[in-house]
Amino acid sequence: MVAITLNVAMGLLLASLLVASFRLVKGPSILDRLLAVETTTLVILGVIAGISFHSSSELFIAVLIISIMGVITSVAVAKYLVKGDPF
């Protein structure tokens, strides 16, 4: 029961990764692509959280660090596109 639920959820996460990468290829403006990259980061966080169901390692430090880095990347690229300077 638990294993089936986890497998279905991981399949849904991988499908949403595919959909987000389609928007990453197609998106008309560069900010659509940035939004797709942010969604990809978010789905990768979900996949790492799903892996941590199987191996109870200290994998959550990676989730914390990747979430902060994804947010910093999005804000820096957005400010760079408007002002020509990320700071």
Added chain:
Amino acid sequence: MEIASYIGSLLFLMGAVLVFLGSLGLLRFPDIYTRLHGTGVASTGGLSLILLGVAVYYAPRSISITLLASLTILFVLFLYPLATTAIIWAAHRSRVRIYNRTLVDELELYDSQELDLEAGTRKENEQYPDDD
């Protein structure tokens, strides 16, 4: 321990469904301002549900992963709206195309007022005086 496993995996499944619906909205909506609602609202909520599922799953096993997952929920709920707001500001200031059936564009008022991005405050402008 069994109950915690069931509830945790069910929360994980619900979060994965929300993340998938958010990505579907990212694919199907017409412009970037509506695509924000897919990824910025539904996927963030789905990710916090996933992390809540991990926290519930590990609650009887090891308390350190539960605390770390709760901390990550707080970080996600505080930081991801910041990123999506920055992206939408940048999109609106660089004039990304708006869907032609949009009714109200409230950011247009703020853009016409020459925001001072360095100070983070609004300059005084006689075009929109305060009526009191």
